Amino acid sequence: MTHFADRLAHNIDRIGSPVCVGLDPVYDKLPGELKCGTTGGGPVAAIARFCEGVLDACRAHAAVVKPQSACFERYGPEGLACLQHVCRRARELGYIVVLDAKRGDIGVTAEHYAALAFDAMDADAVTVSPYLGPDTIEPFLNHQPADASRGRGVFVLVRTSNPGSDAVQSLALADGRTVAEMIADHVAVLGGSRRGQRGLTSVGAVVGATKPQDAAALRARMPDTIFLIPGYGAQGGTADDVRRMVRPAATPGARGVLVTASRSVIYAFTPEGGDWRGEVSAAAAKMAREIGQVCN
Amino acid sequence: MTHFADRLAHNIDRIGSPVCVGLDPVYDKLPGELKCGTTGGGPVAAIARFCEGVLDACRAHAAVVKPQSACFERYGPEGLACLQHVCRRARELGYIVVLDAKRGDIGVTAEHYAALAFDAMDADAVTVSPYLGPDTIEPFLNHQPADASRGRGVFVLVRTSNPGSDAVQSLALADGRTVAEMIADHVAVLGGSRRGQRGLTSVGAVVGATKPQDAAALRARMPDTIFLIPGYGAQGGTADDVRRMVRPAATPGARGVLVTASRSVIYAFTPEGGDWRGEVSAAAAKMAREIGQVCN
Numbered sequence: 001m002t003h004f005a006d007r008l009a010h011n012i013d014r015i016g017s018p019v020c021v022g023l024d025p026v027y028d029k030l031p032g033e034l035k036c037g038t039t040g041g042g043p044v045a046a047i048a049r050f051c052e053g054v055l056d057a058c059r060a061h062a063a064v065v066k067p068q069s070a071c072f073e074r075y076g077p078e079g080l081a082c083l084q085h086v087c088r089r090a091r092e093l094g095y096i097v098v099l100d101a102k103r104g105d106i107g108v109t110a111e112h113y114a115a116l117a118f119d120a121m122d123a124d125a126v127t128v129s130p131y132l133g134p135d136t137i138e139p140f141l142n143h144q145p146a147d148a149s150r151g152r153g154v155f156v157l158v159r160t161s162n163p164g165s166d167a168v169q170s171l172a173l174a175d176g177r178t179v180a181e182m183i184a185d186h187v188a189v190l191g192g193s194r195r196g197q198r199g200l201t202s203v204g205a206v207v208g209a210t211k212p213q214d215a216a217a218l219r220a221r222m223p224d225t226i227f228l229i230p231g232y233g234a235q236g237g238t239a240d241d242v243r244r245m246v247r248p249a250a251t252p253g254a255r256g257v258l259v260t261a262s263r264s265v266i267y268a269f270t271p272e273g274g275d276w277r278g279e280v281s282a283a284a285a286k287m288a289r290e291i292g293q294v295c296n
Numbered sequence: 297m298t299h300f301a302d303r304l305a306h307n308i309d310r311i312g313s314p315v316c317v318g319l320d321p322v323y324d325k326l327p328g329e330l331k332c333g334t335t336g337g338g339p340v341a342a343i344a345r346f347c348e349g350v351l352d353a354c355r356a357h358a359a360v361v362k363p364q365s366a367c368f369e370r371y372g373p374e375g376l377a378c379l380q381h382v383c384r385r386a387r388e389l390g391y392i393v394v395l396d397a398k399r400g401d402i403g404v405t406a407e408h409y410a411a412l413a414f415d416a417m418d419a420d421a422v423t424v425s426p427y428l429g430p431d432t433i434e435p436f437l438n439h440q441p442a443d444a445s446r447g448r449g450v451f452v453l454v455r456t457s458n459p460g461s462d463a464v465q466s467l468a469l470a471d472g473r474t475v476a477e478m479i480a481d482h483v484a485v486l487g488g489s490r491r492g493q494r495g496l497t498s499v500g501a502v503v504g505a506t507k508p509q510d511a512a513a514l515r516a517r518m519p520d521t522i523f524l525i526p527g528y529g530a531q532g533g534t535a536d537d538v539r540r541m542v543r544p545a546a547t548p549g550a551r552g553v554l555v556t557a558s559r560s561v562i563y564a565f566t567p568e569g570g571d572w573r574g575e576v577s578a579a580a581a582k583m584a585r586e587i588g589q590v591c592n
Contacts, residue, residue: 070399073376103398110366132458161402162403168427173469
């Protein structure tokens with residue numbers, strides 16, 4: 001079995017930039033030519049075509065894609081079939097697939113969610129929520145997927161990019177750590193025995209680009225953890241913010257981050273007419289250049 | 297629109313006991329007569345028949361059912377179609393349906409999860425995870441469901457029943473509150489403007505029966521919040537534990553709790569042969585009596 005962190009690093013090396021494209025398809029925002037009135041079929045069929053187009057357009061510029069499970073689940077069984085299709089197509093095109101599902105439940109239930117992520121969707125990694133404690137993350141790490149050749153990973157929510165996260169994650173504990181730093185310590189412990197050949201672990205952390213002021217302290221607590229960094233682009237995070245998050249870390253350097261953007265890439269087209277695939281591809285290429293300069 | 301808390305109270309009054317049966321179907325545990333080798337069809341078909349049987353068996357003894365989304369999602373689109381079927385059947389039989397999905401994501405994404413819970417599954421309430429902050433819970437509260445006649449609710453994870461939850465939720469903040477108490481304060485604020493006619497709010501809290509020592513302090517912070525109490529039965533919580541959780545609360549008294557059990561009810565049958573529906577029904581009746589004595 002190839003370790004998740006090594007597979008990820010290999011893919012990032014191949015592309016030359018640690019870029020992840022978030023697939024958050026929302027029907028109302030799709031290019032006009034894909035809308036139901038134009039092509040027939042329902043909204044889920046339109047979303048499938050849109051995702052296929054984005055996957056093709058970003059292939060040379062992104063090592064990873066991150067489908068947002070909620071955007072598919074809202075359509076029920078048909079949406080989940082579409083998600084399954086998009087995950088499969090992405091893997092066929094060479095992407096690493098991070099299922100953004102933010103699951104978290106007691107251990108016996110977490111095993112079922114691991115089966116969802118790693119068998120039903122056959123994703124390479126999944127985002128998980130830590131509020132129930134570290135024992136609820138371990139089932140994801142111990143799951144034996146049906147396809148055992150590809151090692152799997154998780155990204156634990158540590159410091160999220162949304163404005164209201166401060167009301168929980170920034171609070172100080174009696175021992176001096178913030179809540180986010182306490183979760184970071186759990187992540188480091190869980191990852192300690194799960195290192196790949198390059199020293200990075202299969203237990204990653206979500207650390208928003210909108211919270212760069214916290215990144216150095218979090219990196220110090222998680223030196224060998226891959227940071228999945230959302231918030232770049234539409235949420236306001238900039239290349240400079242990402243630079244501040246990469247630079248404090250002597251190790252593991254540029255291979256310890258994965259910068260993800262969704263809306264600023266997948267909706268980077270002129271609303272009416274035009275070559276939407278080309279515009280999405282150009283936006284992904286621009287992001288890959290900017291992030292590559294910061295990280296390499 | 298009828299307020300969620302009033303609808304729930306009405307259902308509890310009708311049954312006479314605040315009992316919720318958790319639907320956590322696991323194929324290997326099903327009665328032999330439902331297994332594939334016996335009846336044909338795949339595991340999801342067997343799970344559907346099992347859930348239908350449990351819903352019929354518990355009808356007179358439980359006001360609420362709580363399908364565990366993970367147990368269905370692990371089967372992909374087919375599993376989600378089964379969940380949809382089980383939710384619909386439960387509502388037809390008069391149950392209030394709490395979808396146990398523990399979702400939590402940034403606001404724009406939380407709206408999609410609200411659509412999953414309240415439109416695709418048409419559930420009456422959904423469990424949500426608070427780590428991303430209160431702004432990520434509000435989209436569930438503000439969602440306008442397609443069927444607007446039934447007010448909807450959420451149950452926020454505050455103090456969960458699993459052993460490892462102490463490693464996050466019991467920690468002391470610098471201001472003297474525990475992490476769970478801090479989340480409880482967010483729940484009270486979110487619920488403040490969302491009260492039904494009986495004074496209870498549509499923003500409930502999950503507080504495990506395995507943590508009764510914390511219940512009084514949490515109740516003091518959330519006087520008008522419905523406590524969804526898991527952990528009774530298979531996880532070790534007893535009627536005495538539930539009594540300790542109900543009694544400290546002068547208000548709202550017995551209508552402010554909803555005690556949920558899954559494995560100790562739905563798997564309460566002799567493994568080989570016998571009347572499994574009757575045994576499940578008897579287990580639900582016993583629980584309804586025990587909880588009714590404690591709460592009324």
